[in-house]
Amino acid sequence: MNSATEDPAWKQRAVERSIRTAKLRAEQRVQRFLDAAQAIILENGTMDFTVQEVVERSRQSLRSFYLQFDGKHELLVALFEEALINAADQIRTVAASRPDPLDRLAVAVQLLFDLSRPDPTAQRPLFTDFAPRLLVTHPAQVKVAHAPLLALFVDLVNDAAAAGELRPGLNPRRVAAMTMQTVMFTARSGGNLDDATARPITAEEVWKFCATGVVHQS
Known part of the structure; x- marks a missing residue:
């Protein structure tokens, strides 16, 4: 039986509805701030903007901003996380079109490389400027931000292992993490030339x- 002190069902439903409404409004406010900041970055090609500019572009209040974010750094982290979620979704969609699990992993590696490589024609300061600094100053935040990408690569490595394409005894999560890190680090260092061939990797x-390190050799 319900406790005598428990709120009646109608009141619980009203409270739950109120909470859902407040949550939805908060999510909408957050997205407007993110969209405003992203628009400014695309226009200027840098992260050299102020919180006030974001507030004005979003047509919201400064008070509302600080209810959602501690400051500009947290806003940039949110933008970085959103960009990596979008990248993971993009890679997953393209890879899913390949029937062979090893082909899916290959496609994912090559797409991640292309997305991570510095491109003078594409203004992506979140990846070229912010991400390297964040790795040094806030490594825990980098780990959280990369979680969607890591989850994708773990799935792809597991699929390849289940198909007998990988060497027995490998830890799929460690293979996925090492592969992802190798791809991203190499891509971001892409400005250097390969000494042996004098051409970009x-x-x-x-x-x-x-x-070569993970595929089963028959």
């Missing part, structure tokens, strides 16, 4: 390097 070369 390509996505296909990175995949072949990763595959």
Whole structure:
């Protein structure tokens, strides 16, 4: 039986409805701030903007901003996390079109390489400026931000292992993490030339390097 002190069902439903409404409004306010900041970054090509500019662009209040974020750094972290979620979704969609699990992993490696590589024609300061600094100053936040990408690669590695494509005894999560880190670090260092061939390292070369270490050799 319900306790005598428990709120009646109608009141519980009213409270739950109120909470859902407040949550939805908060999510909408957050997204407007994120959209405003992203628009400013795309226009200026840098992260050199103020909180006040974001507030004005979003047509919301400064008080509302600080109810959602501690400051500009937390806003940038949120933008970085959202960008990585979108990247993971994009890679998953393209990889899913390949029937072979090893092909899916190869596609994912090459797409991640292309997305991570500095591009002078694409203004992506969140990846080229903010991410390297964040790795040094807030490594725990970087780990959280990369969780969707890691989950994707774990799934792809597990699929390849289940198909008998990988060497027995490998830990799929560790393989996924090492592969992802190798791809992203190599891509971000892409401005350097390969000494042996005097040409930039390509996505296909990175995949072949990763595959040599994990693919079962018959």
